[in-house]
Amino acid sequence: xxxxxxxxxxxxxxxxxxxxxxxxxxxxxxxxxxxxxxxxxxxxxxxxxxxxxxxxxxxxxxxxxxxxxxxxxxxxxxxxxxxxxxxxxxxxxxxxxxxxxxxxxxxxxxxxxxxxxxxxxxxxxxxxxxxxxxxxxxxxxxxxxxxx
Numbered sequence: 001x002x003x004x005x006x007x008x009x010x011x012x013x014x015x016x017x018x019x020x021x022x023x024x025x026x027x028x029x030x031x032x033x034x035x036x037x038x039x040x041x042x043x044x045x046x047x048x049x050x051x052x053x054x055x056x057x058x059x060x061x062x063x064x065x066x067x068x069x070x071x072x073x074x075x076x077x078x079x080x081x082x083x084x085x086x087x088x089x090x091x092x093x094x095x096x097x098x099x100x101x102x103x104x105x106x107x108x109x110x111x112x113x114x115x116x117x118x119x120x121x122x123x124x125x126x127x128x129x130x131x132x133x134x135x136x137x138x139x140x141x142x143x144x145x146x147x148x
Contacts, residue, residue: 005031008079010102013089017108018079021049021099032111046111052101056091 010016020031028040030049040046045053079100081092091101 004034006034007031007108009105010089011080012083013102015105016089016102017105018081018091018100018102019108020094021053021101022097023053023099024097030111032108036112038111046107048103048107049101052091052103053099056087056093056099056101059087059090060093 005020007017007019010018022029022031026041028042028045028049030038030040032038040049042050078094081088081100085092089102091099093099
């Protein structure tokens, strides 16, 4: 059975979620819901995500290896993080291309395009990129195991 990536509520912070963010080929895929992602490049990545990913990278002792041949992390290990770490309320690096970022529920709702200022957000379900349509429900890696 494969583990689908989706945001989940933070275990100790009220009104915050742990959101998977993949950085692949210079693009960011933010898993904002079950079967729903948002695509960004480095220029249009929302500031809340940009700043937290920068903090996670700066705090990391080393970049995770690109592949864990004999290691498979459980969903609990991926989403729980280290409670004793100062990064527990910011996020952590799971794999070379995968982060878990902690953001307020308000920001997650905004990323989904469900509330706040839809006109400003420019919410779209699909967009053109290099001549092909990218749908918000078609991530490069649909399951956690695909990153390993």
